[in-house]
Amino acid sequence: MHETIHYRLATVLVSQPGDAVTPAHLARQIALVASRRDRAAFAALFAHFAPRVKSYMLRLGASAPQAEDLTQETMLAVWRKAERFDPALAGAATWVFTIARNLRIDALRRERPTADLAEIAEAASDAPEADGLIETAQSEGGLRAALAALPDELATLLRLSFFEDHAHGDISARLGMPLGTVKSKLRRALLRLRVALEDQR
Amino acid sequence: MTARHHPSDETLLFHASGNLDEAHRVVIATHLAGCPACRAAVRLAECVGGDVLDRLEGTELAAGALAACLARLDAPAPVPVHLAPPPGMPASLAGYRIGPMRRPVRGLGIATILPPASRRAGLYLLEVAPGMSMPAHGHGGLELTAILRGAFEDAEGVYRPGDLAETGEADDHTPVALAGETCVCLFSVSGKLRFQSWLARLVQPLFGI
Numbered sequence: 001m002h003e004t005i006h007y008r009l010a011t012v013l014v015s016q017p018g019d020a021v022t023p024a025h026l027a028r029q030i031a032l033v034a035s036r037r038d039r040a041a042f043a044a045l046f047a048h049f050a051p052r053v054k055s056y057m058l059r060l061g062a063s064a065p066q067a068e069d070l071t072q073e074t075m076l077a078v079w080r081k082a083e084r085f086d087p088a089l090a091g092a093a094t095w096v097f098t099i100a101r102n103l104r105i106d107a108l109r110r111e112r113p114t115a116d117l118a119e120i121a122e123a124a125s126d127a128p129e130a131d132g133l134i135e136t137a138q139s140e141g142g143l144r145a146a147l148a149a150l151p152d153e154l155a156t157l158l159r160l161s162f163f164e165d166h167a168h169g170d171i172s173a174r175l176g177m178p179l180g181t182v183k184s185k186l187r188r189a190l191l192r193l194r195v196a197l198e199d200q201r
Numbered sequence: 202m203t204a205r206h207h208p209s210d211e212t213l214l215f216h217a218s219g220n221l222d223e224a225h226r227v228v229i230a231t232h233l234a235g236c237p238a239c240r241a242a243v244r245l246a247e248c249v250g251g252d253v254l255d256r257l258e259g260t261e262l263a264a265g266a267l268a269a270c271l272a273r274l275d276a277p278a279p280v281p282v283h284l285a286p287p288p289g290m291p292a293s294l295a296g297y298r299i300g301p302m303r304r305p306v307r308g309l310g311i312a313t314i315l316p317p318a319s320r321r322a323g324l325y326l327l328e329v330a331p332g333m334s335m336p337a338h339g340h341g342g343l344e345l346t347a348i349l350r351g352a353f354e355d356a357e358g359v360y361r362p363g364d365l366a367e368t369g370e371a372d373d374h375t376p377v378a379l380a381g382e383t384c385v386c387l388f389s390v391s392g393k394l395r396f397q398s399w400l401a402r403l404v405q406p407l408f409g410i
């Protein structure tokens with residue numbers, strides 16, 4: 001079981017964070033796209049995010065052409081929605097992640113027009129965050145430090161949950177762990193993540 | 202109105218990761234609209250998603266992908282479609298059609314919103330008269346109930362509008378609608394349903410399982 005997890009760890013975490021592009025730098029590029037439709041800033045965002053978004057789509061089972069399309073759509077949405085990016089609410093990577101996730105959901109949805117669930121949730125979320133954990137998580141290195149404080153197994157499960165279907169126990173099947181165990185470990189991982197973020201404040 | 206019953210942390214995580222079935226997603230979204238605490242939990246999970254994305258090793262795009270994208274930047278954005286929910290229903294049901302309300306027995310109404318499919322959860326609108334028990338349990342899968350009107354009670358306590366009941370494979374409880382208003386809920390379930398005794402034979406065909 002542990003071997004499986006470490007194998008998966010290797011495939012999920014191949015690239016180490018950082019590679020010279022800081023989150024603050026990426027957030028500035030989004031602000032430049034928003035304020036003056038800056039194509040050079042957009043190209044920088046494309047260079048950083050598009051290959052990652054393509055990997056994300058591929059890992060979730062998209063074919064290469066689908067992954068390519070969804071990546072184009074994601075980056076186009078980055079351009080169009082840049083004004084709505086609020087660095088106080090989400091870091092650049094988190095914001096791009098939510099766009100990519102929503103576009104993938106739309107693409108998979110049964111053929112029927114429906115409203116954008118994320119926008120409905122957004123519209124209802126004027127109230128300020130009560131606990132301030134999000135700010136800590138989005139502060140430079142805050143979330144990374146909190147994730148690093150988790151035992152490897154929990155951090156890995158947490159990351160894997162972004163690539164596996166919930167309803168059918170894919171993670172559980174893949175790791176040979178009962179679904180109940182996976183759930184309780186995920187619950188513990190989230191709890192410890194919160195504690196680690198609180199400790200930073 | 203502060204909700205007293207919430208989805209589990211791991212269900213909120215799967216909601217944030219985009220890996221919940223559509224039926225479950227709609228029920229969770231119904232709860233999120235009225236629950237800042239759960240919205241914060243989803244946001245935190247989305248931060249993890251950002252970290253996951255950032256750490257992925259990139260896959261090279263097709264030749265000319267950037268140029269193709271740049272060429273599309275000035276095209277007009279698609280006009281967003283404004284879809285209204287069915288009358289009296291929450292915003293999370295915008296664009297959805299509620300099937301005909303069927304009444305297999307006195308005091309119980311069931312309307313299908315999303316029929317179940319082989320690997321997909323079903324989504325239903327339930328109307329349960331005071332004193333009636335809820336008709337079904339999903340066993341072997343996630344089951345979510347968002348209360349829209351009225352109230353019901355089970356071993357965990359009383360559920361009112363805004364609350365969300367999450368039950369899993371291990372639960373075997375019998376929620377009962379409380380006196381007063383008819384209890385109206387959104388109900389999503391994956392896996393096979395198991396109905397209670399005599400109700401089973403009446404209701405089973407309606408759920409299409």
Ligand SMILES: [Zn+2]
Pocket residue numbers: 204206207208232236238239240
């Ligand atoms: Zn809640």
